[in-house]
Amino acid sequence: MARRTLPLLALLGVPLVIATNTTWHGPALRDLATDVGGPTRSAWIISASLLATITAAPLAGRLGDRYGPRPLLMAGLATMATGAALGGRAGEMRTLIWTQVIYGVGAGTALVLAHVLTSQLAQADERAPFQDAFGLTYAAAGVLGPIPGGLLAEALSWRWLFHVTSASALLLLIAVALTAPRRHTAVRVPLDLAGVTLMAMIGTGALLAVFWAGSDGRGLPWTAGALGVTALLVAAFVACERRAALPVIPPELFTGSVFLTASTIGMLGGAALFATVGSLPPYLQLARDGGPATSALALLPLSAGLLASVAAGRVVVARTGRYRLLTRTGCVLVVIGMLILGRMEVSTPLALILLATLLIGLGLGLIYPMVQIAVQNATDARHLGVATFANLYIRWFGGAVGPMLFAAIVAGSLPARLSDANVMSAPQTPEAFALYVRVYTDGVHVGFHTLAVLLGVAVVLSWLLAEVPLRVTTPVLPPEMFGMAPAARPVDELERVLGALALREDAERLYGELATRARTGVGPGATWLLGRIGRLGSTTLDRVPAHRLLPPDRVAAWLTELRETGYVDGERELTLTPAGDAVWQRLAEARTETLARLLDGWHPDMSPEVVARLRHLARDLLAGPAPR
Structure with a gap:
């Protein structure tokens, strides 16, 4: 157990570090720009990293299939550490931006392959919980990232944000090298x-x-x-x-109106989140003479609201089956929050600013999961994984464009007398400082009003979003539904959904059906034990994990059934006989059929990769929970 637990815990550190780094630079951008120059280009710190991450992710998944996730994960962590270390030593903005590109390539590689390796290490009945923990870690760290970022930048320096990221990546690299297994079966997949x-x-x-x-x-x-x-x-x-042969994003996805509408709404929401995280703290530091830590606390309501509404939205959709009204509500809440920030002045009560960020967080927490539900619900099962990836890619792209758009609006509104060298540094006289704050505030007003208009477009689109009746697969959505974690490989999403659905099945009824379909000639419990032995190969009852959770006399009775029918040989070391192996093969095919049944809209012309994954998952799940 420890042999698997240690690497799995190390892998959970990957989304923690990457998600935190995605947002924790926001409160430090003003100090950062003052030190290295080029304040109107500071938005590139966030945008360049996001763009590199989402671009590297799909290629990393395919390369991981070919060469194994472990070595490429280690390479990704090493690249992350290098990029962050160079960023902490950068002396000018252009160099810092390029170090973020290096970091982003490593982050995209590491995030995807950590997810893949988690799926490979966890047993079938543990896979869904571990994948959910992976996503939940990313979600919480991403939205709470500005808080530790602001505290660290104020206590030490913005450079320590990069130093800590680099050190964390190196520690994860060592942990993966020491604990992750080296085994891998190469799969030759086309590289796009x-x-x-x-x-x-x-x-x-x-x-x-x-x-x-x-x-x-x-x-x-x-x-x-x-x-x-x-x-x-x-x-x-x-x-x-x-x-x-195997496109990253199949063009036929864009022929679906639901996919286009929902993904566009998600893209606008992504722009709103990262633009707010990257622009509000620097403004509060300037206008209220606060530090990074104080300004980061203004984002705490956004983080809390987002996490709360994601959880509430999941419950409402599961009970009502309706997602369009929640999407509309989320868009309206974000528009209201942006309009409040668009009227923000130096004298605006802090409570009103906190209310605005809370509304934005509540709205985004409804938008992100609802558009993902819409996409997954309207997509054919054979395209489920790739549609999820494309939806998240578009949302990340919006997150990359958002800070850049806001910075461009602010920079474009500044008159020539506030040159690039003076935008973020305080003028020398009180009169100049007052003028500086006034002009910068006007630019911030235009920026937030522009975001309000864009989210107004999202409101209109939410009224055009078709509401398709929920499928069986739709409620099984990951906890990172706020949508900023890129999908690993498209086929992994299909496996995650099926694995989670399979764990909800009643084991007694399932193995009774499998016994009938596979003509095992034994009861549900003995059928489960046969599947377990067949999946594990030569084994003993002591090495069957679920055996310790079952009464020994019941397991002994099941084993007696298998021996009497001639399916199992051995006293202590249990192996399947040729007859038992033939039944196990039929059992695996029957499990594949029951998995396929879980997918509404499943078609037999799925890609060979998906069919192979479905059969592999069916065999894994035969080692799942036992009938009681």
Whole structure:
């Protein structure tokens, strides 16, 4: 047990470090920009890291299939540590941005492969709980990240944010190297290198277009050029994905109105979250002369509201089967919060600002899970995993664009006399400082009003969102439904959903049905024991974990049944006879059929990868909980 528990605990540290690092720079951006210069480019710290993370994630999953998750996970952690260490020593903004790109590539690789390795290490009946713990860790760390970030930056320095991240990544690297098993079965899957490259170029082009748009009119030609090139790249990406053997994002997903509508709402929500996290703390530090820790506390209501509404939304949807009204409510709450922040002044009561961030958190906590429900509910089962990945990718892309858009709006509203060198540093005279705060506040007003307009578009889209009756699979959603964790590999989402659903089945009824389907000739309990022995291979009852949870006389009776029917040989070391192995093969096929039945809309023309995963999961689940 300890042999599996230690690496699993180490793997849970990966989402903890990555999610915290995603948001904890926000309260330190003002100090950071003052030290290294280029304050109008400080939003790149968040955006560059997010873009690199979401671009590296799909390629890392495919490479993990080929070469094993362990070595690539270690490489990802090493890259994270290197990027963060270089960032902590950066002397100017451009260098710091590039170190965040390096870090993001490592983070995307590590996050995906830690998820994959968790799935491989956990037994079938433990997999769903561990995957949920993985997602919950990411969710909590992501929304609470600004708090420790602000405290650390104020107590020591913003550079310590990078030093701590680097040290944490190194510790995780050592833990994985010492505890994670080396076994791996290589799978030759197609690599969509062209698709991943074009995705990165599209994201970079969009960010550059937004950045240049904030150059007070001087960057208009560059903006137009970036938009034109990005449009061409999108066309090339669509053509490339149509020809790819295993595309990162199949183009046919975008033909579904629910997918398009829900993903667009999610993208706007992602922009709202990261724009708020990246812009509100620096403004509060400037206007109220507070430190990173004080400004970070203003985001605490956002974090609490988001986590609370995610949990409440899951309960409401599970009971009512309705998600559209909650989506609309969430969008409206975010708009109200943005409008309040859009009227924020130096004299605005702090309680009103906290109320605004609470409303934003409550709204986003409803938006993120509801759009994921809409996408998964309207998607064919064979595309369930890839649709989930695409939805989360689009949301992360919105999160990358949001801070850049806000920074561009603020920079574009600043007059020429407040040059790039003076934007974040305090002017020397009280009159200059008052002017500086007034002009910067006006820019912040425009930024939050723009976000309110964008979320107003989301309100309109939420009225157009079709509400499809919930499928059996829909309620089984991960706790990171606030949606900022990238999916591991598309097929992993299908396995996660099926595994969680399978654990809800009544074991007595299930193994009774399997006994009938596979013509085992024995009862449900003996059928379970046969499946357990067949899955584990040559074993003893002492090495069957569930045996310790069952009365010994009951297990002995089941074993007697198997011996009397000629399915099991051995006194202490138990193995299946040829007859028992033949029954076990039929049992595995019967379990595959019952799993397929759980998926509404399942089609027999699933990809070979999905069919193989379904059969593998069926065999794993034969070692699941026993009838009582």
